[in-house]
Amino acid sequence: MSVIIEIKDYSWQYMNTRQAALNDINVQVKEGMFVGIIGANGSGKTTLAYSLNGLIPGQYNGIKHGEVLIYGKEVEEYKSGELQKFTGMVFSDPEAQFTAMTVEDELVFGLENLGMSIPEIRERLEWVTELTGLETMLLKPPYELSGGQKQRVALAAVLAMTPKLLILDEPTTMLDPVSRRRVFEVLAKLKQEQNNTIIVIEHNLENLIPLADRMILLSDSRLILEDETQQFFQNMELISQEGIYPPGALQFFYELKKAGKISDTLPVTLPDASKQLKQLFD
Amino acid sequence: MSEQTTASEITADEIWEVQPGERRSVGVIHIVITALLIGIGFVVGAFGSISFPLGFGVNFFWTGIAVQQIGAVWFGGWGVLAGTIFPFFSNAIAGTPFYVSAAYIPANLVQAFLPAWVFRRFKLDPRLKSGRDYGILFLAMIVSSAFGALWSPLVVLKGFGLLTTDSLPLFIWGWFGGNVVAGLVFNFVLLKALSAVVIRTPAFVKRWWS
Amino acid sequence: MNKTLLGYVPTQSPIYAIHPFVKLFFLLIVSLFPMFVTAPEWNMLLMLVLILLMWISRVDMRTLKIYVPVAISMGSIIIISYILMSGTHPEYQLIARFAGIKVYWERVRDAIVVYFRILPMIFTMVFFLSTSRERDVIVAMRTIRLPFVVTYVFAMALRSAGMVLEDFQIVRQAEQARGFDSTGKSLAYKIRKYVNYMIPLFALSLRRSEEFTNALVARGYAFTGEASRVKRADYVLTHYSFKYFDAIFTAIISISFIALLFMRYGYDYFAIDQSILLNWLKNILM
Numbered sequence: 162m163s164v165i166i167e168i169k170d171y172s173w174q175y176m177n178t179r180q181a182a183l184n185d186i187n188v189q190v191k192e193g194m195f196v197g198i199i200g201a202n203g204s205g206k207t208t209l210a211y212s213l214n215g216l217i218p219g220q221y222n223g224i225k226h227g228e229v230l231i232y233g234k235e236v237e238e239y240k241s242g243e244l245q246k247f248t249g250m251v252f253s254d255p256e257a258q259f260t261a262m263t264v265e266d267e268l269v270f271g272l273e274n275l276g277m278s279i280p281e282i283r284e285r286l287e288w289v290t291e292l293t294g295l296e297t298m299l300l301k302p303p304y305e306l307s308g309g310q311k312q313r314v315a316l317a318a319v320l321a322m323t324p325k326l327l328i329l330d331e332p333t334t335m336l337d338p339v340s341r342r343r344v345f346e347v348l349a350k351l352k353q354e355q356n357n358t359i360i361v362i363e364h365n366l367e368n369l370i371p372l373a374d375r376m377i378l379l380s381d382s383r384l385i386l387e388d389e390t391q392q393f394f395q396n397m398e399l400i401s402q403e404g405i406y407p408p409g410a411l412q413f414f415y416e417l418k419k420a421g422k423i424s425d426t427l428p429v430t431l432p433d434a435s436k437q438l439k440q441l442f443d
Numbered sequence: 444m445s446e447q448t449t450a451s452e453i454t455a456d457e458i459w460e461v462q463p464g465e466r467r468s469v470g471v472i473h474i475v476i477t478a479l480l481i482g483i484g485f486v487v488g489a490f491g492s493i494s495f496p497l498g499f500g501v502n503f504f505w506t507g508i509a510v511q512q513i514g515a516v517w518f519g520g521w522g523v524l525a526g527t528i529f530p531f532f533s534n535a536i537a538g539t540p541f542y543v544s545a546a547y548i549p550a551n552l553v554q555a556f557l558p559a560w561v562f563r564r565f566k567l568d569p570r571l572k573s574g575r576d577y578g579i580l581f582l583a584m585i586v587s588s589a590f591g592a593l594w595s596p597l598v599v600l601k602g603f604g605l606l607t608t609d610s611l612p613l614f615i616w617g618w619f620g621g622n623v624v625a626g627l628v629f630n631f632v633l634l635k636a637l638s639a640v641v642i643r644t645p646a647f648v649k650r651w652w653s
Numbered sequence: 654m655n656k657t658l659l660g661y662v663p664t665q666s667p668i669y670a671i672h673p674f675v676k677l678f679f680l681l682i683v684s685l686f687p688m689f690v691t692a693p694e695w696n697m698l699l700m701l702v703l704i705l706l707m708w709i710s711r712v713d714m715r716t717l718k719i720y721v722p723v724a725i726s727m728g729s730i731i732i733i734s735y736i737l738m739s740g741t742h743p744e745y746q747l748i749a750r751f752a753g754i755k756v757y758w759e760r761v762r763d764a765i766v767v768y769f770r771i772l773p774m775i776f777t778m779v780f781f782l783s784t785s786r787e788r789d790v791i792v793a794m795r796t797i798r799l800p801f802v803v804t805y806v807f808a809m810a811l812r813s814a815g816m817v818l819e820d821f822q823i824v825r826q827a828e829q830a831r832g833f834d835s836t837g838k839s840l841a842y843k844i845r846k847y848v849n850y851m852i853p854l855f856a857l858s859l860r861r862s863e864e865f866t867n868a869l870v871a872r873g874y875a876f877t878g879e880a881s882r883v884k885r886a887d888y889v890l891t892h893y894s895f896k897y898f899d900a901i902f903t904a905i906i907s908i909s910f911i912a913l914l915f916m917r918y919g920y921d922y923f924a925i926d927q928s929i930l931l932n933w934l935k936n937i938l939m
Contacts, residue, residue, distance in 0.1 A: 177643050216867055220472065222645060242880020245873035252871075257864035260809045262788045269888045274873035276883040279891060302656075304815070318872065471876050472866040478806045479858045479865075482813025486821070487851070509851065529810075535782070538723035540774030541684040603688070605767050607760070610734030629848060636852050637859075646862050 165326060165358055166190035166213065171227035173208055173217060182208040184382045186227070190360070190375075192325075195352050197369045197390070198362045200379035201404045206362045209379065210330045213360065214248040215239060231326065246275060249324030253331035255311035256304060264306075264314050265299040271322040285321050293317040293347055309340025316347060327351070329361045333368070341368060348372060367408045370394070371430045378403060394429045410434035455568035455576075458642055459649055467653040473521045476646045480518065480525035481532070484510035488533030491625065501595065501614050503621040507533055509629035511551065512584065515559035516569055516634065517641045519648030526555030546599040550591035554622065557587035558630075563650075569638035571631060580634075584626045592619035658782040658790070658811075666784075668710035672899040673789035674796040675906075680781040682906050684774050689917045692928035693769035700769075703776040712783045720779060727775075728768055735764035748938045758938060762931055787811050792893050801885055802876065809865070813858065820857050824850055 168188040174181040183205045190196055200206050211217040212229050215236045229236045236244060252258055261267040268289060272282045290296045293313045298306065303314050312332060319327065329348075333341040345368040351357050352372060363369045370376075376393040378386035380403050386396055394400065394407060397415040406412070410431055417423045423441070428434040461467060488507025507530060515522035530551045534544040561583040562569060567576045596614035600606040606614060641647050655662055655669070662668060668676075687696050707714065737754055745757035785793075787808065794804040838846075875881045916922035925931060 211867075214871060216870060220470070220645060220863075220866060220870060240880070241875040241878040242873050242883075245871060250867075250871040252864070252868060254864065257861060258868035260805070260812055260865060260869065262786075262791065262808060262812075266788070266889060270874070271872035273885045273888060274875075274880070274883065277886060279886050279888060282886055282888050304812075322872065469877055470866075471869050471874060472862060474802060474806060474876050475809065475865045475869065476862045478809035479813045479862055481806070481810035482815075483817050483854065483858055485810065485814045486817045506847070532810075535778055538720050538727070538775045538778070540771060541680060541778055542688070542774075604763075605771065607735055607739065607763070609740040610738045613734065613738065628844060629851060632848050633851060633855060637855055640856070641859065644859060644863070646859070 162191040162193055164189050165192045165232055167228070167230040167233075168212075169228045169230070171212065171229055172225070173212060174224045176222040176224075181224075181382055183212070186384050188377065188384065188387065190358060192358055193356045194374045195348075195359045195372050196361070196375045196377060197366075197373035198360065198377045198379065199364070199366065199369075199405055203381075204379040204403075205382045206379055207330055210250065210328050210360070210362055212236070213326070213328055214250045215244045216250075242274065245324075246322075247324050248326040248328065249319035249322055251312075251316050251319050251327075251329040251332050253334045255308070255315040255335070258315045258318070259303040259311075262302060263300050264295060264303050267303050267314055267318050268295075268299075268321050271318055275322060285323070289317045289321040292320065292350065294343075307340075309336050309343060312336055312340065312344055313347070316344060320347075320351070323355075324357070326358045327360070329359070329363075331362050331364065333363065333365060341365065345369070345372065366405075370408065370411075378405070391426065391429055395427055397427065453642070455566050455572070458568065459563060459566050461649055467649060469653050470645075472646045473518070473648070473653070476518050477521045477525045480510060480514040480522060481529045484514070484525060484529030485532045485536075488530055489536045491533075491621075501600075501618050501621070503617050505621045505625050506629065508554065508588075508622045508626045509633055511555045512558040512587075512626060512630055513633050515555040516562050517638070517647060519559060519563075520651040521648060523552065523555040523559055527552045543599060543603060543605070546603070547595050550594040550599075553590045553594075554587040557590075558583045569634055569642060571634050571638070577631065580630065581627075584623055584630065588619050588622040588626070591622060592616070655786055657784060657786050662713075662784060663711050666711040668712075668784045670896075670898075671902065672796070672893055672895050673785065673793035674895070675899045675902050676781060676785055676789065677793035677797075678903055679906055680777060682910050684777045685910065686913060687770040687773045689913055690770070690923040691766050691925045692923050692931070693765050694928060694930045695923050696769040696773050699773040700776050703773065703780050707780055707783065710780075710784050712780075716783050717779065720775060723775065724772065727771060731764050731768050731771075735760045735767070746939065758935060761938065762925065762935070765931065765934070766925065788889065792889055795887055795890055796893075813861075816861070817854055817858065820854055821850060824853060 166189065168186050171183060171186040172181050173183045186205075186209065198206050198209065208217065211221070213231065213236070217223070218225055218237060219241075231239075231244065231248065259267055261270055265286070268286055269282055272285055277285070290299065293316060295310075295313060295317055298310065298314070303311060306314065312335070316329075316332065333344050336344065348359060348361070349372055352359060359372075361369055361373070370390060373390045376386075376388065376390050377384060378393075378400065385403075386393065386399060388396075394411060397407070397411075397418075400407065401415075407415075407429075408431070411427060411429055411434070414423065414427045414434060414437065418427060423437075425437065428437045484507050487510050488505070491502050491504060491506035510529065511526035513522075515526050518525075527548055530547060531544045534547070535541065558580060561567065561579050565575075565579055567579055571577055571580070592615045595618055596606060596611055600614060601608070601611065655664055655666075683699075686699060690696055690699075704714075704717075707717075736756055739755060739757055739760040741755060742757055742759070745759045747755055748758050748761065749756040790811075791804050791808050794807065795801075873880060913923070917924070921927065
């Protein structure tokens with residue numbers, strides 16, 4: 162698997178601010194990986210996400226040090242509209258992403274920006290509406306849908322462009338648990354069927370952990386922990402100090418480990434936790 | 444690495460001057476801000492047109508003037524564009540005939556353009572720090588509304604045969620007063636309250652288009 | 654029901670069979686008709702035709718109620734302008750005098766002519782707004798090949814207007830939840846309150862500008878550069894086809910307009926002197 166994202170000694174400070182939003186970030190992401198980024202509010206997660214699809218420095222004024230390379234090329238070197246052909250971004254507030262009158266127009270907007278023909282658009286539309294379950298909503302105004310439906314539309318609008326790199330910035334913040342799960346089901350499908358590289362910023366780890374290959378922890382503009390998911394969550398003390406609350410099962414086993422009742426690797430998913438609990442009782 | 448200044452330390456000249464090495468270009472944000480201003484103006488202008496009508500889109504307290512003039516001060520040519528376009532839609536909703544609304548365009552263009560021009564020409568502080576800022580803005584409001592008041596009732600409404608010569612003063616003063624009074628109520632407050640924030644956004648326009 | 658710019662129209666309405674371009678064309682051309690017609694009965698006929706068209710289109714006729722105050726205020730302004738502020742004109746025919754105000758036949762006639770010119774123009778606009786969905790307006794604009802950025806700005810402006818209204822409602826409800834009630838307060842107080850609404854509405858819109866921009870850029874939209882010159886497929890137009898009856902309606906509107914001009918300037922039709930209503934009224938008043 163080739164490295165498609167390479168961030169080297171990267172720092173970013175927004176204009177008219179006293180502190181950098183990101184300091185000395187070094188990250189490599191290989192193609193096809195699913196990466197979760199977590200951290201407290203203000204730790205720099207969104208800034209990092211914006212740096213990956215050219216919004217920074219394209220739309221923001223600030224001071225940049227280091228490099229952000231996507232497919233071997235610095236983001237600033239991409240011409241306007243070029244990077245967006247293979248990176249897609251979903252934001253936390255779906256409402257702020259809707260500018261069209263109908264769901265269909267919303268989904269088609271990005272495809273028209275790519276210069277696709279009508280037959281290609283039609284085919285892509287069919288595919289993405291089936292993937293995200295939006296077939297019956299195409300003629301509805303997106304702002305009249307429920308929160309979960311809105312976020313599915315926002316996701317579909319980006320997926321329709323079939324980006325090789327998909328970045329989601331807190332995509333389920335405004336959703337109820339059922340809608341949240343639906344979004345992650347779509348992501349799971351993508352991971353399985355399309356081999357996209359997916360980067361998700363999330364506070365809710367329940368749905369993120371089973372899908373993530375690697376996790377990144379940001380704190381106060383710095384990257385303080387990065388590892389494969391299983392190894393990542395063995396650092397529970399550090400994670401807890403940062404105000405991150407992993408799933409209940411993981412916390413439960415962490416408490417058991419602290420009390421000296423177990424010495425095994427902490428289980429990060431519910432099936433693993435269930436298995437380990439059974440072993441404990443046996 | 445350049446020195447950072449807070450919004451309160453920056454001078455009026457610095458607000459309008461493009462600094463050495465500063466890159467400014469027209470972008471998507473300007474299209475967006477134009478659309479948003481048209482949207483706000485549409486709502487606010489329609490409120491004024493429906494609540495305080497004199498007739499034919501002339502109002503004796505037109506709240507849309509704030510969006511028209513303040514939008515142009517902050518966003519230059521994009522604000523002027525929005526300020527020229529939105530009254531067309533707000534008047535339409537309020538029942539002004541299509542071609543009458545279209546004929547008001549020059550009046551709305553001047554009403555939006557003049558305050559934007561005086562701020563850039565005289566390097567006024569949009570945060571209204573001095574009497575000079577208030578004074579010149581006030582003059583710009585007077586002159587631009589006077590133009591609008593002469594153009595619209597005199598040229599448009601008389602030209603369409605909708606008014607008599609005897610009733611012209613009512614409409615001229617109505618247009619003029621409706622804009623100046625509403626401008627006095629809204630413009631200064633909005634500039635004072637929001638300019639410090641706006642000048643730090645990427646949407647703020649120093650020249651005319653970026 | 655389908656939401657139009659001015660209310661709702663049932664999905665089964667025949668108006669949806671008409672191509673949006675024809676509706677826009679209708680607005681642009683028929684709005685001109687009253688400019689060339691001074692005889693009020695013809696403009697009244699046009700109003701009736703418009704009302705009939707709204708009824709056929711299954712527009713909720715209660716929409717017209719919104720414009721009753723507009724019609725009344727417009728009528729009042731015309732009366733004030735033409736009759737009460739008519740000045741002194743010895744060349745005109747005096748028909749009444751009260752409280753120092755001279756009422757001339759010519760002014761009464763002109764007031765009627767102007768009023769019945771304005772009303773059908775308003776009705777034409779109302780017909781367009783009450784039968785056109787937001788998407789229809791976009792399609793009409795794209796059909797006449799207006800640049801994409803123009804149609805997109807228009808669409809975003811409509812969306813933004815909706816959001817401003819929602820924000821306004823939220824701010825007002827929040828105030829009411831805190832026990833604020835403007836009933837019985839003075840106009841000056843209400844205006845001051847309105848100023849306080851404007852500030853957060855502007856601030857919210859400024860924040861939205863950043864979010865919208867990010868969303869547009871993230872989906873490959875560019876205003877300048879190569880990406881802005883991409884040939885757009887205009888997928889929305891595939892849902893609308895220009896049928897034979899659209900061509901017929903367009904032809905009818907065009908021919909009617911040409912015929913109107915021909916009769917007006919060639920044969921002096923639709924002029925004041927030809928008006929049966931005005932002649933009858935003159936006979937009554939004089």
